[in-house]
Amino acid sequence: MQVTSETTSGGVAERSFTVGDIRGTVWTSAGTPSASPLILLGHGGGQHQGSEALAARARRYVTDGGFAVAAIDLPGHGARPRTERYQQLLAAIRDNAAEGAPRASEVRRYNAELAAQPVPEWQEMLDALLTLDEIAEPVGYWGVSMGTAIGIRLLAAEPRITAAVLGLAHGRALLPLAASITIPIEFLLQWNDDLVPREAGLALFDAFASEEKSLHANPGRHHEIPFFELESSQRFFARHLRARTGPLFPD
């Protein structure tokens, strides 16, 4: 793990790093002496590990939740090479979007082809991150849309991850993977999703074998997850990755 830059602001240390040829960012509390649980962020299609929305989420989890957070560029995103095949998949989505046609099948194909590759990358990065003094198990995962298409494969392979926020995804290939997952899941569904058919999203939630799983469905399209779900995800991670800081029934 090579740290390529480090900055600190607002109590959060932000380090850019590479593991092999994969770029990532890790955010930790600048002032915490002891090791914190880690949340991995899987970005959505078209975003990357350094995007503003992802960085804002990471900083929030550090400052309000007391977590360490890490993200890496997924294949074909950020600084990573876009292969000819990825360009084709992306062009198919853009063409359909321009025509106003449904893009669900193209997005699913794109996610499926991207999703096979990064699991060993995430695992290698996790090995490296857990060597840092500021980070210790347990580990959580947050990722919706493409971040779920990839995340489900990661969860199925990686026992160190013990809680995950997923959603905005579907596809028959994901159902047997979901059925192999037993960790607590918070699952986001947009009630008027323009990319994920409602029934298919409900079917994916249904497929998880987890004893604790919560579906959070809100009105709006694919990219319109309400802000309060960020706060909800933080509390979900706090419940599963940290000892409680106070009694739930104080009296």
Added chain:
Amino acid sequence: MQVTSETTSGGVAERSFTVGDIRGTVWTSAGTPSASPLILLGHGGGQHQGSEALAARARRYVTDGGFAVAAIDLPGHGARPRTERYQQLLAAIRDNAAEGAPRASEVRRYNAELAAQPVPEWQEMLDALLTLDEIAEPVGYWGVSMGTAIGIRLLAAEPRITAAVLGLAHGRALLPLAASITIPIEFLLQWNDDLVPREAGLALFDAFASEEKSLHANPGRHHEIPFFELESSQRFFARHLRARTGPLFPD
């Protein structure tokens, strides 16, 4: 409004009262000098305004949320007379339960017949509660199962209620009422509900005209709502009934 008894414990003042011939309880912070927003609790079938689960929820909303809370006995419950018709409806549910048969239609009939009556009672109680120095608008409503069958009718009639947690209910009669409701709603659904068919529960959530509505679905049967939904409801009410106590993005 006649106060019939008053006790204080753990920082919570609990007063039993009557409005006309209806019994209720109001919980307020024993130490708060200023007026608090009010949450009305609608109990479920077979429970009453003094039941232990309801009282625990009320105390939690007071101590952790800073709210005032009130509950009244719904018709045929608690100290209220059980008319012959209510006895018949209840017997039909018990008979079916004993045989292991589906009870959904009996429960729906029971809820519908009970639900028409208490709206003016709630409104009269609300008038009385809002004369107390410790209580001020806005007002929220929490009630699932029968508490929703009744609550939806109350929300449709009562503009002082500006946010509600509902769920575990269905029925065609409720759909047009839900379609008239525009306040923020948190809606609970049990994924393996033995009384509410999943599709019918989803259809009721779908029917609300609210711009902000969140479906929270969890595994388990009708009475197995997970504990963390209590905390979630408290945060929902805090978001809608109180000014925020801190910034959501602190940096």
